[in-house]
Amino acid sequence: MLAEERRQLILDQLHKDQRIVVKELAQQFQLSVDSIRRDLSIMEEQGLLKKSYGGAVPINQVRVFPKSDERRYGPPNESQDAISKLAASYIQPGDAVFIGGAGIHFGMLQHLPRHYPITIVTNAMKVADTIKGWDNVDAYLIGGKLRTTSGNFIDPLAIEQVRKFSFDICFVTGGGFTGKGISMATPDGGSFMRAVIENARTRIGLAPNEKLGRDLFASSIPLAELDILITDKRASRAFIQQAEKAGVQVVMAQNDSELSGGNFYL
Incomplete structure (x- = not known):
């Protein structure tokens, strides 16, 4: 799997779950934790997400709507x-x-x-x-x-x-x-x-x-x-x-x- 394809899958999962965890992604893609962290760093630089402790969360918007x-x-x-x-x-x-x-x-x-x-x-x-x-x-x-x-x-x-x-x-x-x-x-x-x-x-x-x-x-x-x-x-x-x-x-x-x-x- 190409790195770009993997990052798109990561982004899709983030939009679905509103949070992703590095260790879980490493297991899912059978990669090292450091490799997933590099992916997240690149995606953060591209403005696609915000890294957090142990994973990442979506980029925040100033207007949010009530959760279900x-x-x-x-x-x-x-x-x-x-x-x-x-x-x-x-x-x-x-x-x-x-x-x-x-x-x-x-x-x-x-x-x-x-x-x-x-x-x-x-x-x-x-x-x-x-x-x-x-x-x-x-x-x-x-x-x-x-x-x-x-x-x-x-x-x-x-x-x-x-x-x-x-x-x-x-x-x-x-x-x-x-x-x-x-x-x-x-x-x-x-x-x-x-x-x-x-x-x-x-x-x-x-x-x-x-x-x-x-x-x-x-x-x-x-x-x-x-x-x-x-x-x-x-x-x-x-x-x-x-x-x-x-x-x-x-x-x-x-x-x-x-x-x-x-x-x-x-």
Whole structure:
């Protein structure tokens, strides 16, 4: 097989799966890991993809569209699940918390405390439907115009309602994280999240490594507005330094499969 044919197959697989892994490609094409890495480097230089830890992801666009429920609320990868688990550990008895409708928010639910009372405010129907029968949770669903593509409420009515609440903790995320802050696909999403943090005592950002360095269409929250940012051990040193320079405490979530030890950076 010619190298050009192989790279086209790699690109086709990337578009299908939205992520490729070097070791898996090496096995698939019966090549060395170094050979696949060279392929990815050439493809990155051609503007076809962006290399990431252990593989590659598609070139980012500033406008992205909501994922299907199957993808958004499906099984998380290890890094995302580790962030969700660590985020849930910050919730204390009696806390009032905001949890949104992103996949990483939904992943928190399986890790939430079930043995002491908490209050959860959400703008996501999927989250509300999941926790509605929990005995230890007082749940509030922010209303407004339903976005049929996501099942969330982020319109002006929702913004007005969320400003009536105060939170011990709010968990915020977005489609991209850069030195400028968090960005999202829509201005409404950015406006809603700014309203959420206005009355939150502790603001915790959830930032999987694949979202670092991405700058989407609409700005949301400057990094300096966060108190804590939870990411994973694949986060770049450059981004971590930017966040710490902005006064944000950066915390690394560790996968269950990772060996204990010091953090490492790309």
